[in-house]
Amino acid sequence: MxxxxxxxxxxxxxxxxxxxxxxxxxxxxxxxxxxxxxxxxxxxxxLHRIASLRGIAACAQPAAGWRIGALATWTDLLKQDLPPLFDGLKAAAREVGSVQIQNAATIVGNICNASPAADGVPPLLALDAEVEIAALSGSRRLPLGDFILGPRRTALAADEMVTGLFLPDPGAAARSAFGKLGARRYLVISIAMVAVTLVPDAGGRIGEARVAVGSCSPVARRLPALEAALRGQPARASELAAMVEATHLAPLDPIGDVRGTADYRRHAALELVRRALAECATLLEMPA
Known part of the structure; x- marks a missing residue:
């Protein structure tokens, strides 16, 4: 038993x-x-009785940012007053099953399940999330990209648990966006999804860019070549979108299945990246 x-x-x-x-x-x-x-x-x-695992709060350690406790749900995220940096993650939260699921499902559980189609992973990658891991022998942190090793596989040892996520604060001007394509509007596993975070510099150009794509590889992937190309560019929606080329999606390795062929996924991801960049840049152009 x-x-x-x-x-x-x-x-x-x-x-x-x-x-x-x-x-x-x-x-x-x-x-x-x-x-x-x-x-x-x-x-x-x-774990539901462990009070220290609840909540989403600003913190100063290991640097300025936010901590998402392991029991924080998607509904907790949606209800909390957070800066615009979290808009992309909140958009993903609305895509996680039904409202009933959002009320129970945890953000950390979404990454620990390590599904290639986990809605939370691309926006968390684009937010440079670190995974907080505890064991009796001590604690450690891993970048989310190093934590998820493959479908249903993580770097968590048998005697470890994830206690939360740390999201660094890139500054009040940072903006984020999320886009998803599925066979229908709601309650659907994605064909492709994209998350973008843009951080402007003092001159109004792109100081930092993070772009992540999910459902197009065994694990969600960042696009480093595109991120490098975006840095230093004017934060204008049409220009950033036009910069995206198929070669920038080289880290992706999509499969064909009942939801779409590999080629369809590549084309969908390309368009979603362009749209998410344009949306994010438009937010940067808007007065605060």
Missing amino acids: ASYLSPDTVEEGLSALASGRFRLVAGGTDVYPALRDRPLQDDMID
């Missing part, structure tokens, strides 16, 4: 995790549907 534990602290959870092969559960919106009609076989640690 499977064991079920509901600890009150991270330390209690880590002690249990170190004692055997447990599965961590937060919102459960990926874990329980995967069971289908099968009974629960795995020993479970339910």
